[in-house]
Amino acid sequence: MLLTFRVSELQTLLGFAGRNKSGRKNELQQRALELLRLNSKPVGVKIRDLYKTIQADQLVSHQMYGQSGPTNESIDQNIHRNEDTRVMRRVGQPGQSQSSAQHAKDLPPAHQASMPQSQVGRSGPVYQQPNYGNVGPQRTNNTVYPTYPYQQQKIISPMQLQPSQPYVVHPDVKLKKLPFFDLLGEILKPSSLMPQGTMRLQESPFTFHLTPQQATDIASSRDCRTGAKMEYIIQVQMRFCLQETSCEQEDYFPPSVAVKVNGKPCPLPNPIPTNKPGVEPKRPPRPVNISPLIKLSPTVPNQISVSWSADYGRRYAVAIYLVKKLTSTELLTRLKGRGPRHPDFTRGLIKEKLNEDADSEIATTSLRVSLACPLGKMRMSTPCRATTCMHLQCFDASLYLQMNERKPTWNCPVCDKSALYDNLVIDGYFQDVLTSNKLIGDSNEIQLLQDGSWENLVLKKDKDKDKNESKTETKTRTKIEPDTVDLDETNSSVPSSKPAEKKNAPLVVLISSDDDDDDDDDDDPSNNKTAKKFHASNDHNTRSSSGSLDDLVIIE
Template structure:
C-alpha cells in the first residue's frame, strides 16, 4: 500500500508523522518503510489508508488489502483490527466518511453520516500555534488540519477522530482532581482553532458561528463578548477548549469531533488537538526565577542611552523619575520585571502580572500597553539592588551617569516643614519669655484696666451713656502674662453689640501714655460731708 503512493502523498505522510519530507521518491519510500517497521501509531495507519483511498478511489478494498503484515508493535492496542480503524470499507463499498466507519458511530448516528464530511480532505498545512505559558505540551493527538467540507454552502461541517494510547489514558486518569465540586484534570485534551497562515505562529482564532460536538455531546465554548458598536455581531473570545470531560478514556474506541462553522471568503481555518499539562502561576514564577536576574549594567546602559543629549534637539532630558510601586497592585515591588520588547525603565511586579494572566490571559504590559509575553519577561537586576538599599522611599530619580537618588514624597516634605515650624515656635517662645521678664520688673506697679465693652440687652439701654467702672488693680499674685494688658472681657448677653477683641500687649506701648489715659477715666471719691445729703428733691425741682 505504501509502495503505491506518489511523491506528494509520501511527503504528506511523512509530514503528518513528524519526519523529514524532503528528498527523492526512493528516499521518501525508504523513510516511510522505516516508519512502518519501527511501529507507527493508529493515527498514522489511518492516514496511510486515507492517502491510499485518495490514490485509488474506485478500487474495492477488502480486509486483506488493508492489513499491514510488517507492522507488529507492542505499543499498538491489542484489539486493533480493520473494524476499529477508521476509513475501512463497509460491506464491500468505500466508507462514506474517510475518517470514521459506520460501525464506530453506533446505530443512532448511521443516518447522520452522509452529511458529515467529504471523501477528500486537505493535507495538513505547515501551521504552528503559539505556545501557551500555562500548559506544557505532552503529545500531539491531531496535527493542525484545515477545516474543509465537500459542499459549497455557507454553513459547513466536518468530522475528525483520534485514539488514545494506554500511556495517555494513564496520564489523564492519574491527574484527576475530585477535591472540589467539579472534576478537574491536570493533564487535559485541548482543542484549538486558528487561521491557516504559515508565516508565523498563530494565535487562537475561532471560526464564525463555531459549534463543536465531542462523541455526540455538545462542547461548551467561551461566552460571547458584548459588542462595542451597535449592529456588530458579537464574538467569542478565542481560547483553547478543554474537552477532557467528553473524551472516552479508552484505548479501543476512538473519539470523534464534529465541527460546524460558517465559511468566510478569503479566510481558511485549521484545528488541532493536543495532550497538555496545566501549570500554576507558582510554577511559572519559579521558572522565571530560574532564568536568572539580568545584569544591572544592561539597565545602566539603557539609562545613559535615554539621557544622552541629542545635538539636533533643543530639549534635553537630564533625569528620569521611576516609581518603586507596581502599576498593577499599587504596592511596593518584590520581583521587578519587564519585557525585553519594552523600551521603558518602569518595572511591574512579576507575581501580580502572572497571577492576573492566569485568570485572563492577555499578556499586555501594564505600563506601555504593548505585548509582553511570558517568554520575553526578565527580572531587572538594577531594580533589585535599588529595592534592597532603598527601603524608605517609593520613588527614585536616575541621573545621566546611570546613578540614582531617592525622591522625597509629599508626606516627608510636610514633616520637614513641620520641623521648621517647630524652630519658629521656639524663637517666638523666647521672645515671649523676654517680654514676660521685662514685665516682671514692673510687677509691683498698680495698673488700671478699662473695660470698653457694652453690655446691652435692649434698645433703651443703647441710649444711656456707657458706664465707666474701675476694675481692681492687678495684685502681685496675679499671673505675669496679665500685667500691663488691657483686659477686654466679653460678657454674655442675648445680643452681642460689640465684637470681642483680642488682648493687646502693652509692652510695645509707652508707659507714659497709659498713665495719661488713666486719670481722666478715674472716678474721684465723694467728700465725706456730702455723703449723707439727698439730692433727688433738687433734681425734681429743676425738672419742674
C-alpha cells in the same frame, strides 16, 4: 429573418446603420428591408447577431419545458437552410406565390407585416435571384428552429466561491505555544475543516483514541474533591486556527462554530459583544478544555463533531493536544531561574537616554522612575520588563503573571505593547535599588542621574512639611518658659500680687443703728468673721468714746 425581429431588434439594427429608429413596427421593417437591399456586409453581420439573440431567448422558454438545442454552428446552418428554402419556393411555385400575395393584399397592414415577404405583394424581389442550376434539392419542410444552448445565471452559494485548490487533510500548520500549558503529546494532528456540498452550514466529524498511558495520566491528575469543580492538571485541549503555513498561528474560531464531544455539547468561550450591525461577534482566542467530556479508555473511541459556517476565502483547521496546566507561581519560578539581566545593561541605557540631548539647549539631566508597580500601585518585589520595550519603567512580574493567568492578554502595562512571557526578563539594576540600604523606607520614586547612579527623590511637599513640623516644635518649646508664674502671694516683692490685693480690698459700710448691727451680725455669719477681727482691735475705743457711734462692718 427580418420578419422575426422584434421592435427592439429593429431599432438596434437601424441605430447601427444610422437610420431613424422611430415609428411603428411595419415602418421599421420597411427601413430594415431597404438596408438589406444595399448588400452591406456589416449590416448582414449585425442581422445575424441579432437573430442569434432571438434564438437565445427562445432557448430560455424551451428550457422551462426540458427541451435542449444544438450549438451555434447548427444555428448558422439552419439560417442558411431556411433562406434557401424560401428562395426555392419563390422559384418553383410562381402560381402559389401569386395567389398568396393576392390574399395578403386583402389583409390589414399589421397582418401583412407578420406574414412572410414571399406572400406579400412587392413591386420587386428583395433578393437578387441567383442561378440555382447546379444546386441539389434542399429540404423544404418548415421545421421550428432548434433551440440555442443558453446558460442561465445561477445563484452562486458561498461554498462555490471557495478557492478551487484542493483541501489538505493534515495541513502543515503550527500553532503558537501557550505559556500556561506544557505540551505533552499530539492526539490529533491539525486537520482541515472540509466542507461538503454547497450549504453554508457545514459539519465535520473527527475520531481519536487515547493511549493507556495518556488515559492513566489524565485520570490520576484530576481533582475530585467534594463540593468543588473538577479540575484537570493534565488536560485534553482542542484548538482552532486558520490554515496559514507562513507563520505560527494564534487561536481563531470559525464563524458560528459549535462542538459536540461524544454527543454532548462542549462549552466554548463567550463571544465578545460588538456594536456593529450585521457583524457576528468573535470569540476570544483561547483553547478549549474537553477533558470532562472524553472517555478515559484506550479501547473506546472519542467522537467529535464540529459545525461551522463556510467563510469565503478562509479555511480552518482543528487540532487536539495533551497538555499540562501551569500556574503563575510556577511561571514566576521559571522566570527567576533564567537569572536577572546585568545591571550594567540598564545603566548603559540610562546614560544613553540622558546623553542624547546633551548638545541641545534644553537638556535632560535626570530621569524620574517609580518603584511602584503600575498594576498594583505598590512597591515592586520582582521588577521586570520585556526585551521588546524601550522604556526604563518596570512592573512586578508576580502581578503581571497573575493578571494573564485570569485573562491572557500579554500586553505591557506601561506602553501597552506586546510583552510575551518568553520576552520577559528581570532587571538587575532595579533589583539592586530595591534591596539597597540607601533607599528611604517610604519613598517609591527615585531619580536617575547622567552617570548611571540614582538618588532618592524628595518632593517639595515633603520638604515643606518637614520645615513646618520643625517650626511648630520650636514654637511649643519657647511658649512653655514664660508661662511659669510664681504663685506665692506672701512675697511682697512680686509686683503681680499688688493688683490682687487691690481687687480683694474690703468694702466699709456705715450702719447707723446698734440694734440693726446685732441683727445683721446674727443673720450673716460671713460678715461676723470680718467684724470680729475689726471689733477685737477697736472694741475698747469705740465703746469708751460714745455709745451712739456707728459700728464699722467689713463686707468682702
